[in-house]
Amino acid sequence: MAQKAMPGTSPEGIRPTYIYKVVLLGSTSVGKSSLAYRYVKNDFRESLPTVGCSFFTQMLSLEEATIKFEIWDTAGQEKYHSVCHLYYWGAHAALLVYDITNKETFNRAKLWLRDLEKEFLPDEIVIALVGNKMDLAAEREVATEEGEEFARTKGLLFMETSAKSNHQVNDIFMAIVQELLQRKREEAPNHRLLTVNLEESRTGTGCC
Numbered sequence: 001m002a003q004k005a006m007p008g009t010s011p012e013g014i015r016p017t018y019i020y021k022v023v024l025l026g027s028t029s030v031g032k033s034s035l036a037y038r039y040v041k042n043d044f045r046e047s048l049p050t051v052g053c054s055f056f057t058q059m060l061s062l063e064e065a066t067i068k069f070e071i072w073d074t075a076g077q078e079k080y081h082s083v084c085h086l087y088y089w090g091a092h093a094a095l096l097v098y099d100i101t102n103k104e105t106f107n108r109a110k111l112w113l114r115d116l117e118k119e120f121l122p123d124e125i126v127i128a129l130v131g132n133k134m135d136l137a138a139e140r141e142v143a144t145e146e147g148e149e150f151a152r153t154k155g156l157l158f159m160e161t162s163a164k165s166n167h168q169v170n171d172i173f174m175a176i177v178q179e180l181l182q183r184k185r186e187e188a189p190n191h192r193l194l195t196v197n198l199e200e201s202r203t204g205t206g207c208c
């Protein structure tokens with residue numbers, strides 16, 4: 001898995017910075033933009049339509065490394081589906097989002113997974129299945145166990161979240177980074193590390 005690293009400083013000495021590209025995938029209106037917005041801005045807006053693709057960046061300071069997440073938020077509308085594989089390129093992790101109140105979005109998530117499986121080998125990317133809109137549990141169409149079971153059989157991380165009530169949003173990104181770091185530790189001897197100049201990297205939010 002190609003991640004970029006550069007040395008940074010920490011009280012203990014040199015601490016690497018890893019840049020991880022995370023893509024958000026899923027049907028329209030499942031809450032992909034809202035999850036990214038909640039994670040990066042700790043805020044919730046009722047309307048955040050995505051046109052094509054937008055991205056956010058977020059820094060995360062951990063004991064063993066500094067993480068820079070580049071979060072690519074793809075539009076879920078069918079008309080953008082054909083260009084989406086371009087956004088997969090170089091991704092380290094994917095959040096496969098569905099809406100727990102809409103069974104069809106869960107079925108669609110399975111199809112998005114098939115797309116990912118065509119693009120990546122299993123250990124090339126960390127995939128998390130995310131059942132969003134947990135605050136609407138009374139209107140639930142997808143049981144927690146159903147999501148859990150599907151994730152287990154496919155070897156995916158799994159969490160139910162609410163971008164609205166800020167339920168497990170940080171947790172899912174933290175679970176992803178822990179898994180990425182764990183895989184890195186296991187692969188360390190063969191790992192390809194690229195030094196990059198963070199000055200040249202994009203910051204803030206933007207739209208392509």
Ligand SMILES: Nc1nc2c(ncn2[C@@H]2O[C@H](COP(=O)(O)OP(=O)(O)OP(=O)(O)O)[C@@H](O)[C@H]2O)c(=O)[nH]1
Pocket residue numbers: 026027028029030031032033034035045046047048049050051074075076077132133134135136161162163164165
């Ligand atoms: N109740 C509730 N509503 C949510 C939650 N997350 C998102 N929404 C709402 O669901 C709608 C769609 O949210 P978006 O974040 O735009 O969804 P999206 O998946 O990015 O949609 P596209 O950009 O069309 O692909 C908006 O009205 C949000 O306010 C949530 O956790 N709970």
